[in-house]
Amino acid sequence: MFRKHTFLLILTVLFIGLVACGNNDAGANNQGNENGSNDDVVIDFMHLWPAGSSRQHNEIVQEIVDEFEADHPGVTIDMEILGNEQYRENLSVIGAANELPDVGMTWAGGFIEPYARGDMFTDLSDLVTDDFVPGTAEAYEVDGGIYGLPLELNITPVYYNQAIFDEHGLSVPETWDEFKEVVQTLVDNDVTPITVGNRDAWTGSMWYMYLADRIGGPAALNDAISREGSFEDPALIEAAAQIRELVEMDAFINGYNGLGNDEAKGYFINEQAAMYLMATWDLPEWTTNDDNPQEFRDSVGYFKFPTVEGGAGEINSYVGGPGVGLFVSEQSDVKEEALEFVSYFVERWGEMSVTDAGVIPATTVDTEGLDLPQMYIDILDDLNEATNLTLYADVQMSASTADVHLNMIQAIFGGEVTPEEFAERQEQALSDED
Amino acid sequence: MNKVMSNKWIIALYVLPSLILLGALVYIPIVMTGYYGMMQWDGIGEMNFIGLDNYVHLLQDSTFWFSARNSFLLALFSTLSLIMYLVVSLVLSGKIKGSDLLRKIYLIPMLLSSVAIAQLWIKIYDPNNGMLNSLLRTIGVENPPAWLSDRSTVLIAIFIAIIWQYAGFYIIIYSAALKGIPASLIEAAEIDGATPLQIAWKIKVPLISGVIKTTVILAIVGSLKYFDLIFVMTGGGPNGASEVIASYMYKEAFGRYNFGYGSALGFALLILALLTTWVIQKVMATKDDIQY
Amino acid sequence: MTVLSAVGEKNSLKRIGYAILYFVLGLIAVFQIYPLVWLFFFSLKGNAEIFGRSPFALPEDWLWENYARVWTSGNMNTYFFNSVFITVSAVILTVILASLVTFAITRMNWKLNKFVLLLFMVGYMIPIHSTLVPLFQFFLNLNLLDNPVSIVLAYTAYNMPLTIMILMGFYRTLPREIEEAAVMDGCSVHRIFFQITLPMTTPVLSTTMIINMIYNWNEFVFVNTFISSDRYKTLTVGIQNFVGQYLTDWGAIGATLMISIVPILVAFFFLSNRIVEGIAAGSIKG
DSSP: OHHHHHHHHHHHHHHHHHHHHHHHHHHHTTTTHHHHTOSSEEEEEEESOOTTTOHHHHHHHHHHHHHHHHHSTTEEEEEEEOOHHHHHHHHHHHHHTTOOOSEEEEESGGGTHHHHHTTOBOOOGGGOOTTBOTTTGGGGEETTEEOOEEOBOEEOOEEEEHHHHHHTTOOOOOBHHHHHHHHHHHHHTTOEEEOOOTTSTHHHHHHHHHHHHHHHHHHHHHHHHHTSSOTTOHHHHHHHHHHHHHHHTTOBOTTGGGOOHHHHHHHHHTTSEEEEEOOGGGHHHHHTOTTSOHHHHHHEEEEOOOBOTTOSOOTTEEEEEOOEEEEEBTTOTTHHHHHHHHHHHHHHHHHHHHHHHOOOBSBOOOOTTOOOOHHHHHHHHHHHHOSEEEEOHHHHSOHHHHHHHHHHHHHHHHTSSOHHHHHHHHHHHHHHHO | OOGGGGOHHHHHHHHHHHHHHHIIIIIHHHHHHHHHTTEEOOSSSOOEEOTTHHHHHHHTOHHHHHHHHHHHHHHHHHHHHHHHHHHHHHHHHSSOTTHHHHHHHHHHHHHSOHHHHHHHHHHHHOTTTOHHHHHHHHTTOSSOOOGGGOTTTHHHHHHHHHHHHHHHHHHHHHHHHHHTSOHHHHHHHHHTTOOHHHIIIIIIHHHTHHHHHHHHHHHHHHHHTOOHHHHHHTTTOSTTTTOOHHHHHHIIIIISOOHHHHHHHHHHHHHHHHHHHHHHHHHHOOTTSOOO | OHHHHHHHHHHHHHHHHHHHHHHHHHHHHHHHHHHHHHHHHHTTSOHHHHHHSOTTSOOSSOOTHHHHHHHHSSOHHHHHHHHHHHHHHHHHHHHHHHHHHHHHHHHSOOTTHHHHHHHHHHHHTOOGGGGHHHHHHHHHHTTOTTOHHHHHHHHHHHHHHHHHHHHHHHHHHSOOHHHHHHHHTTOOHHHIIIIIIHHHTHHHHHHHHHHHHHHHHHOOHHHHHHOOSGGGOOHHHHHGGGSOSSOOOHHHHHHHHHHHHHHHHHHHHHHHHHHHHHHHHHHHHO
């Protein structure tokens, strides 16, 4: 019985398939008419800062859009707003159906590659001005073109709880050995030294990247990823071994591989852990966010990731990168206006974002006369002294290699692989790409 | 029966609208997916036809087989848990005070979206502040496992959450079926001196065997394509330990932009579900049933 | 005497048995109702409390403003109405179409019925994420994107297989005598379906309605993919506006979840009472 029905099923499926394929072309022509007959220009703009979760970001965007519309009569901006994860998923579906909005938001590095190579995003090289912090716009470079204009810039300091440090007579470590002593003292006193939410393995990756940078210098990891070098570089293996050493010292919070970043951060906010390595996008949490107790916020400080004795990295080299940036769709019928909107947006955003939303923009900020929490001023000053900015590894890599990298980060933290295997698997994944 | 019940026009009238709807929204898309499965496609640029390469690769992909193993384990657990649900439903169908209210309470987890349920269970399993480990520490366990972080416990921890989520679903199906049994049958048995246990086992269970069979298929197929809670709770980690077919497919298609391979995985999932259903039908077939 | 004491012993044994039974049932009830209580407390807490302290603790300050913030942050009314509209339309459409199909497959005589049933079962086996892109293209071609009709149709199509399978189990156990008698009396098929079969299946119809309702109300992926303007979005998708990129307002998310659960809870209690009534009505007719 089954066989006969299976056969019929296959026949039906094939028949439906034929009908489907035949229909495809017929419908495809209907789309062009939506904007055509209007004199007014409508720019579709998709962003990922809903009022509910990113109120300040959302308000700035609204303000910029209103200003732009006032300055440009006849141009309307039609906004669609989605939360972060939804935005990502939605972009891949509408990308596959070739229905991108005129202007939207994108991430740097590996994320834009398929869009740039598939002629979906416009080359924005002409819009890149001197205002951008060096290295930020380059993170959106694919085959010599720049396909996104960065809005944010983040570096990654180690935040620490001064109250806990004082209680145990600790001072800020400047070298890796000092750092390990701090960790050991905390462990001996039953305090969790470091909280990390390695279920979101990009958080563990930050620890690894810093060690790689401090041991092998910025070139080691970058070259491994760009294929000018190898992941089996001794410095990269040694960095993994250092992670193992930290794990064996019980430096990280119990159950780190099952905790998400939000939960891990919760331990820090709740003063159950002394240190937390995270990007500067969390600055508002330690300064202006009234949800967190004042007493806690007052006790948060930060330090630069310590240097490793004999290593090639310097203290002013950072792991970090631009967050989201703006793209313009290659197929936009209002490209001219869209390009104008994008450069207008970047300029106004640079002026407003740091004071109004606590975001460090990718364009240079003059701290003179700005009313900002001290921690911002310090970070902005540090940025001016930065000697290097290494883009987050999972952002640098293509999506599928990034996945291998993140899995390996969980594996090395979890003790499932040796440092050598850790390097070997990633080398394999990287070389498979070529 | 007779001619009235064989009227082709009426049959078409009743069946065709639904069939056309499913054809357009379910069958055509899945055929397209099978077709994309033969492409090398990042979802954005050009598609390259590569024939069955994706499917061949899939057969050799250890991640796929590992996630398939996890999916089948989940299916097994879900099926076994049906026994528990059936027992509860049978008890509730007896002379229990407040059984209606209890049934309603049991369904409550179903009402919550998976995101909320995942958040709850993440809090329960939190290795340091969580309910489970606090409880274990109180009763003297010194180093309770970090459930979601440990490769050896992560699967069972997630399965328990899923089984808990679906309890109400199966209980209301069983309960509705048990309510459909004519009261006269039960009364007759009681007069003959049958114990509640005998009534449950010898009368109620056989009478709803059709429904039980359906739930077995629902549980197995539902488990094979299950995704929600796992994705929020662990993202398939740590290091792939809790990956299931659907989460793997999602990651390939929407995370890594391997749309072609992701589609092949989706199609393979359908084939696996079909094969499994066929096997279940064979195993559970009785002669009064419709043979598929 | 001996007989009497034996009976007494049996009774006390029985009583202990029942006590244990009720205890177990009660325990399960606590397990199942707990999430709602948890969510309620959760919705009244601030971020620090949610991540720091025990999930069982009562809120320190009861932050009712979480609710106020959610409700006033725009569009909740619209989201709510959309959710109701889409859920109700899809549930009705699904249950009617699925009943017609199940009736035709189990009660009417035709050769392809098993094959058609198989087709519907295949529908249940398809994970929605694997059809998302083709489905998007399909709605795009029909100009149904950003139109609630696409959502209602998609819900109907994707829930129909499950609904049919549940209905099927019941139709098979349903006695055919009444319908056969009606045929003898010269009833038309439509009358048999609408006036005899449909009323007889009230309990299972309520069950499938509840299940469909829950699924549609909580559904997320389709709305997120096919609907772009705010005025057509549903509550479940609206909630996601509170899940932030860097800072997430978990208390507010809890409040939105609570707001979204209350209507479905009410509808559920109403519908499950209908099950009881349906049986009462059915047994009178029977």
